[in-house]
Amino acid sequence: MLSLNNISVGYKGLLAVQDISFRIDEGEIVSLIGSNGAGKSTIVKTIAGLIHPWQGEILFKNAPVHQAQPYDIVKMGISMVPEGRKLFGRLSVLDNLMLGAYAVQSRADVEKHLQSVFNLFPILKERQGQRSDTFSGGEQQELAIARGLMSNPSLLILDEPSLGLGPKLVSDIFRIVREINARGVTVLLVEQNVYEALEISARAYVLQTGRIVMEGQGRELLKSDHVREAYLGM
Amino acid sequence: MPDQLLQQLADGLLIGLMYSLVAIGLTLIWGVMNIVNFAHGEFLMLGMFTSFWLFTLFGIDPIFSIPICFVGMFVMGTLIYRFIVSKVMKGPVLAQLVVTFGVSIFISNLAVYFWTPDFRLLPATMLQGTWQIGGVDLSIPKVAASFGSVIASVSMFFFLKRTKTGKAILATEMDREAALLMGINTERINSLSFGIGAALVGVAGAFLSTYYYIYPQVGGLFGTIAFCVVALGGFGSIEGAFIAGILVGLAQTLGGFYFDPSYKYAIVFMIYLITIWIRPQGLLGW
Ligand SMILES: Nc1ncnc2c1ncn2[C@@H]1O[C@H](COP(=O)(O)OP(=O)(O)O)[C@@H](O)[C@H]1O
Ligand SMILES: [Mg+2]
Numbered sequence: 424m425l426s427l428n429n430i431s432v433g434y435k436g437l438l439a440v441q442d443i444s445f446r447i448d449e450g451e452i453v454s455l456i457g458s459n460g461a462g463k464s465t466i467v468k469t470i471a472g473l474i475h476p477w478q479g480e481i482l483f484k485n486a487p488v489h490q491a492q493p494y495d496i497v498k499m500g501i502s503m504v505p506e507g508r509k510l511f512g513r514l515s516v517l518d519n520l521m522l523g524a525y526a527v528q529s530r531a532d533v534e535k536h537l538q539s540v541f542n543l544f545p546i547l548k549e550r551q552g553q554r555s556d557t558f559s560g561g562e563q564q565e566l567a568i569a570r571g572l573m574s575n576p577s578l579l580i581l582d583e584p585s586l587g588l589g590p591k592l593v594s595d596i597f598r599i600v601r602e603i604n605a606r607g608v609t610v611l612l613v614e615q616n617v618y619e620a621l622e623i624s625a626r627a628y629v630l631q632t633g634r635i636v637m638e639g640q641g642r643e644l645l646k647s648d649h650v651r652e653a654y655l656g657m
Numbered sequence: 658m659p660d661q662l663l664q665q666l667a668d669g670l671l672i673g674l675m676y677s678l679v680a681i682g683l684t685l686i687w688g689v690m691n692i693v694n695f696a697h698g699e700f701l702m703l704g705m706f707t708s709f710w711l712f713t714l715f716g717i718d719p720i721f722s723i724p725i726c727f728v729g730m731f732v733m734g735t736l737i738y739r740f741i742v743s744k745v746m747k748g749p750v751l752a753q754l755v756v757t758f759g760v761s762i763f764i765s766n767l768a769v770y771f772w773t774p775d776f777r778l779l780p781a782t783m784l785q786g787t788w789q790i791g792g793v794d795l796s797i798p799k800v801a802a803s804f805g806s807v808i809a810s811v812s813m814f815f816f817l818k819r820t821k822t823g824k825a826i827l828a829t830e831m832d833r834e835a836a837l838l839m840g841i842n843t844e845r846i847n848s849l850s851f852g853i854g855a856a857l858v859g860v861a862g863a864f865l866s867t868y869y870y871i872y873p874q875v876g877g878l879f880g881t882i883a884f885c886v887v888a889l890g891g892f893g894s895i896e897g898a899f900i901a902g903i904l905v906g907l908a909q910t911l912g913g914f915y916f917d918p919s920y921k922y923a924i925v926f927m928i929y930l931i932t933i934w935i936r937p938q939g940l941l942g943w
Contacts, residue, residue, distance in 0.1 A: 471838060472837075473834060473837060473838075492837075492842070493837040493838060493840075494837060494840045494841060494842045494843075497838065497839070497840035498840060502838075503838055505834070505835065505838060509832050509834065509835035509838075510835075511827070511828050511831050511832065511835065512831070513827075513831065514824070514827065514828070514831075518824055521821070521824065522824060522825070522828050522836075522839045522841075523839055525821070525825060525839045525840045525841055526839070526840030570839075574839075574840060
């Protein structure tokens, strides 16, 4: 579905990600794990079109997208929920969701996506008129994910959705990610909660200072010494 | 004496609503793009001259020039954004300051070149005369401009809060990157906002031309006051600009009344300085 081939990218002459390749197949949950500053966000920003690679290509459904603009990439069916949620805090929950559906043309489709999102997150339906910056951290993350789903993506990218949440909320988020995937959405999950991420992932890539150092099936990586030492503290 | 005070309050309110109308477009551009449009006062001047020439050459009354100014200045605003301002949006802040400053000087010099630096006044138009209500004189052109200001502010308010495009403008203002991720073409939003900002100040120019001197440098004073209004109201806040415009108008006339008319602008700028000292984000800023 998505493949990155020999991507190098950075900021203002500073290389952050070097020559990485990976792929995501339809229906999978794939995790990208690695410590702070490894280059995870840089990679997903590149996929979303916010920055453009210096080298390499990105193919989505066999079409090159590495020079496309973010708003065109959304229309193609990739939606990214950015690190730190980036909600429109002064707007209501419903406005945030409607902005998530900005690229959707038909009103009937918007309504359909809204109902399916409300179905997944009943609390958003109850509190749709509330300003989003009055929400707690966990609720904000739910809203951010819901907003990301409003464009009805075939690929959903989540950049550290569990960041800053307590253990109970973290497991809620992972349950939701599973549920979204069960509904037919392919998921690229960026995480530092390595254990939970690997548990629900079909496959995973381990990123270290801008390079992919390991890849494999989620449960397999959980058993690997490197992952256990570096990320699970065992 | 109370009559005189009432008269000052009325004058302050009317000039203040004109300031609001001038400032709305500036605050919109500032909020969305985070750039200071130094050419805003010159856009006002172009609106005034458009109305002047349409009247002088074709006998079109300023009332009917209003929609022409709106559309004409909208087109000019989007073109200036596309071909000049957008080129430096990714550059350093200084480049953005210099570019709109350059545009302002270019426009006002061009106006001097074509139209001479002379002061002009429109002869009697459909908007003329005064109403007397309870001992207070209300200038009809100023009352009309105030109506225009209220209508413009209210329409902008509902446009931003209620329409899909308006919400996209707000989203871009709050978080450009997030807006891009929603599928919003933020370049298009920039150009649209620049166009609307210019169109609104063009309308202000058409109204102002019915009772104020029309000359190439007129933008300097109004532009500076508009900056104060925007800063006072909170950058990007339409409601803030509306209220701050009225406050500045009242401060100016009451200040002139109680102290000395020659201090009236000094008082405006003093209020501005005190506000940004106590509340840097402005009255309704966030
Ligand atoms: N906007 C930016 N400008 C310059 N350098 C950046 C920027 N964003 C990230 N970096 C650098 O790129 C590297 C990778 O960062 P990032 O992709 O955010 O890592 P991660 O998401 O894995 O924590 C880091 O060294 C970081 O300092
Ligand atoms: Mg990151």
